[in-house]
Amino acid sequence: MDPASLYILRYPERVLRERAREVPSVTEEVRAVAKRMIELMFEAEGIGLAAPQVGLSWRMFVAHVPPTEDRSVESDPPTATVEPVVYINPVLSDPRGELIAYEEGCLSLPEVVGEVLRPEHITITATDLKGERFTRSAAGLLARCWQHEFDHLEGVLIIDRMTQMSRLKNRAAVRRLEKSARL
Numbered sequence: 001m002d003p004a005s006l007y008i009l010r011y012p013e014r015v016l017r018e019r020a021r022e023v024p025s026v027t028e029e030v031r032a033v034a035k036r037m038i039e040l041m042f043e044a045e046g047i048g049l050a051a052p053q054v055g056l057s058w059r060m061f062v063a064h065v066p067p068t069e070d071r072s073v074e075s076d077p078p079t080a081t082v083e084p085v086v087y088i089n090p091v092l093s094d095p096r097g098e099l100i101a102y103e104e105g106c107l108s109l110p111e112v113v114g115e116v117l118r119p120e121h122i123t124i125t126a127t128d129l130k131g132e133r134f135t136r137s138a139a140g141l142l143a144r145c146w147q148h149e150f151d152h153l154e155g156v157l158i159i160d161r162m163t164q165m166s167r168l169k170n171r172a173a174v175r176r177l178e179k180s181a182r183l
Protein backbone atom coordinates (compact mmCIF):
# COMPACT_ATOMS: atom_id res chain seq x y z
CA MET A 1 0.00 0.00 0.00
CA ASP A 2 1.32 3.38 -1.02
CA PRO A 3 0.51 6.02 1.64
CA ALA A 4 0.71 8.71 -1.07
CA SER A 5 -2.38 7.21 -2.71
CA LEU A 6 -4.52 7.67 0.42
CA TYR A 7 -7.21 10.32 0.40
CA ILE A 8 -10.17 11.29 2.55
CA LEU A 9 -13.27 9.18 1.97
CA ARG A 10 -16.77 10.51 2.36
CA TYR A 11 -19.90 9.20 3.95
CA PRO A 12 -21.56 6.78 3.13
CA GLU A 13 -18.35 4.82 2.41
CA ARG A 14 -18.69 1.48 4.21
CA VAL A 15 -15.36 1.48 6.03
CA LEU A 16 -16.60 4.51 8.01
CA ARG A 17 -19.23 2.25 9.58
CA GLU A 18 -16.93 -0.57 10.62
CA ARG A 19 -15.35 -1.09 14.00
CA ALA A 20 -11.63 -0.62 13.28
CA ARG A 21 -9.06 -3.28 14.23
CA GLU A 22 -6.20 -2.96 16.70
CA VAL A 23 -2.84 -2.02 15.18
CA PRO A 24 -0.67 -5.06 16.06
CA SER A 25 2.65 -3.20 16.03
CA VAL A 26 4.07 0.16 15.07
CA THR A 27 5.84 -0.64 11.82
CA GLU A 28 7.40 1.59 9.14
CA GLU A 29 4.12 1.29 7.24
CA VAL A 30 2.15 2.58 10.24
CA ARG A 31 4.55 5.52 10.57
CA ALA A 32 4.27 6.34 6.86
CA VAL A 33 0.46 6.21 7.01
CA ALA A 34 0.42 8.48 10.09
CA LYS A 35 2.63 10.98 8.28
CA ARG A 36 0.32 10.96 5.26
CA MET A 37 -2.74 11.35 7.49
CA ILE A 38 -1.22 14.44 9.11
CA GLU A 39 -0.57 15.85 5.64
CA LEU A 40 -4.18 15.19 4.56
CA MET A 41 -5.52 16.70 7.79
CA PHE A 42 -3.55 19.90 7.19
CA GLU A 43 -4.54 20.09 3.52
CA ALA A 44 -8.20 19.79 4.49
CA GLU A 45 -7.76 22.27 7.36
CA GLY A 46 -9.13 19.80 9.88
CA ILE A 47 -8.10 19.26 13.51
CA GLY A 48 -8.31 15.48 13.42
CA LEU A 49 -8.39 12.53 11.04
CA ALA A 50 -8.99 8.85 11.78
CA ALA A 51 -7.60 5.92 9.76
CA PRO A 52 -11.04 4.67 8.60
CA GLN A 53 -11.46 8.07 6.92
CA VAL A 54 -8.61 7.17 4.58
CA GLY A 55 -9.97 3.67 4.03
CA LEU A 56 -7.95 1.82 6.64
CA SER A 57 -9.82 -0.05 9.33
CA TRP A 58 -7.07 0.63 11.87
CA ARG A 59 -7.42 1.92 15.42
CA MET A 60 -5.38 5.05 14.86
CA PHE A 61 -6.02 8.76 14.50
CA VAL A 62 -4.08 12.00 14.25
CA ALA A 63 -5.08 15.30 15.81
CA HIS A 64 -3.80 18.82 16.09
CA VAL A 65 -5.74 21.51 17.92
CA PRO A 66 -3.54 24.60 17.68
CA PRO A 67 -3.56 27.09 20.56
CA THR A 68 -5.57 30.30 20.20
CA GLU A 69 -6.68 33.09 22.59
CA ASP A 70 -9.07 30.70 24.27
CA ARG A 71 -7.15 27.43 23.88
CA SER A 72 -3.89 26.62 25.55
CA VAL A 73 -1.34 23.82 25.78
CA GLU A 74 -0.48 25.00 29.30
CA SER A 75 -3.89 24.93 30.95
CA ASP A 76 -4.65 22.03 33.27
CA PRO A 77 -5.83 19.98 31.52
CA PRO A 78 -4.70 21.35 28.14
CA THR A 79 -7.24 22.38 25.49
CA ALA A 80 -4.72 22.47 22.62
CA THR A 81 -1.61 20.72 21.29
CA VAL A 82 1.84 22.05 20.38
CA GLU A 83 2.04 19.88 17.26
CA PRO A 84 0.16 17.06 15.55
CA VAL A 85 -0.08 13.95 17.72
CA VAL A 86 -0.63 10.34 16.60
CA TYR A 87 -2.80 8.07 18.77
CA ILE A 88 -2.57 4.34 18.10
CA ASN A 89 -4.96 1.85 19.77
CA PRO A 90 -6.42 4.64 21.91
CA VAL A 91 -8.62 4.05 24.96
CA LEU A 92 -10.74 6.82 26.48
CA SER A 93 -11.45 6.98 30.18
CA ASP A 94 -12.60 9.19 33.03
CA PRO A 95 -15.13 11.44 31.28
CA ARG A 96 -15.80 14.41 33.56
CA GLY A 97 -17.64 17.66 33.78
CA GLU A 98 -20.86 18.72 32.17
CA LEU A 99 -22.12 17.56 28.82
CA ILE A 100 -21.40 20.47 26.50
CA ALA A 101 -23.20 21.11 23.20
CA TYR A 102 -20.94 22.32 20.40
CA GLU A 103 -21.12 22.41 16.62
CA GLU A 104 -19.00 19.73 15.02
CA GLY A 105 -18.10 19.05 11.44
CA CYS A 106 -16.29 16.09 9.90
CA LEU A 107 -13.97 15.85 6.89
CA SER A 108 -15.96 12.82 5.71
CA LEU A 109 -19.24 14.74 5.90
CA PRO A 110 -18.74 17.96 3.95
CA GLU A 111 -21.54 20.52 4.38
CA VAL A 112 -22.76 18.80 7.55
CA VAL A 113 -22.41 20.72 10.83
CA GLY A 114 -24.37 19.87 13.93
CA GLU A 115 -24.51 20.13 17.70
CA VAL A 116 -23.04 17.19 19.56
CA LEU A 117 -23.12 16.79 23.35
CA ARG A 118 -19.90 15.54 24.91
CA PRO A 119 -18.33 15.58 28.36
CA GLU A 120 -15.99 18.50 28.93
CA HIS A 121 -12.94 16.51 30.09
CA ILE A 122 -11.54 13.17 28.97
CA THR A 123 -8.41 11.06 29.42
CA ILE A 124 -6.76 9.12 26.63
CA THR A 125 -4.22 6.31 26.70
CA ALA A 126 -2.62 5.43 23.38
CA THR A 127 0.55 4.16 21.72
CA ASP A 128 2.88 6.65 20.05
CA LEU A 129 4.98 6.20 16.92
CA LYS A 130 7.83 4.73 18.99
CA GLY A 131 5.50 2.01 20.21
CA GLU A 132 5.22 3.44 23.73
CA ARG A 133 1.98 3.85 25.68
CA PHE A 134 1.21 7.35 27.02
CA THR A 135 -1.70 8.85 28.94
CA ARG A 136 -2.97 12.43 28.71
CA SER A 137 -6.02 14.39 29.77
CA ALA A 138 -7.72 17.22 27.92
CA ALA A 139 -10.60 19.63 28.11
CA GLY A 140 -12.35 21.90 25.64
CA LEU A 141 -11.86 21.42 21.92
CA LEU A 142 -9.00 18.95 22.37
CA ALA A 143 -11.17 16.66 24.52
CA ARG A 144 -13.95 16.98 21.96
CA CYS A 145 -11.60 16.18 19.10
CA TRP A 146 -10.34 12.99 20.79
CA GLN A 147 -13.91 11.84 21.39
CA HIS A 148 -14.95 12.61 17.80
CA GLU A 149 -11.94 10.74 16.35
CA PHE A 150 -12.40 7.83 18.75
CA ASP A 151 -15.98 7.53 17.53
CA HIS A 152 -14.64 6.98 14.00
CA LEU A 153 -12.82 3.87 15.26
CA GLU A 154 -16.16 2.52 16.45
CA GLY A 155 -17.90 3.30 13.15
CA VAL A 156 -19.82 6.17 14.76
CA LEU A 157 -20.33 9.50 12.95
CA ILE A 158 -21.60 12.90 14.07
CA ILE A 159 -24.88 12.28 12.26
CA ASP A 160 -25.54 9.52 14.82
CA ARG A 161 -24.78 11.76 17.77
CA MET A 162 -26.17 15.16 16.86
CA THR A 163 -29.22 16.66 18.50
CA GLN A 164 -32.62 16.07 16.93
CA MET A 165 -32.73 19.69 15.77
CA SER A 166 -29.34 19.41 14.01
CA ARG A 167 -30.36 16.13 12.46
CA LEU A 168 -33.32 17.82 10.83
CA LYS A 169 -31.20 20.76 9.68
CA ASN A 170 -28.68 18.46 8.02
CA ARG A 171 -31.09 16.02 6.47
CA ALA A 172 -30.79 17.48 2.96
CA ALA A 173 -26.98 17.61 3.09
CA VAL A 174 -26.81 13.98 4.25
CA ARG A 175 -29.14 12.93 1.44
CA ARG A 176 -27.00 14.75 -1.11
CA LEU A 177 -23.96 12.77 0.06
CA GLU A 178 -25.87 9.51 -0.16
CA LYS A 179 -27.09 10.39 -3.61
CA SER A 180 -23.73 11.46 -5.01
CA ALA A 181 -22.24 8.14 -3.85
CA ARG A 182 -24.74 6.25 -5.97
CA LEU A 183 -23.91 8.12 -9.17
Ligand code: NI
Pocket residue numbers: 105106107108148152
Ligand atom coordinates in the same frame (compact mmCIF):
# COMPACT_ATOMS: atom_id res chain seq x y z
NI1 NI B 1 -14.77 13.12 11.61
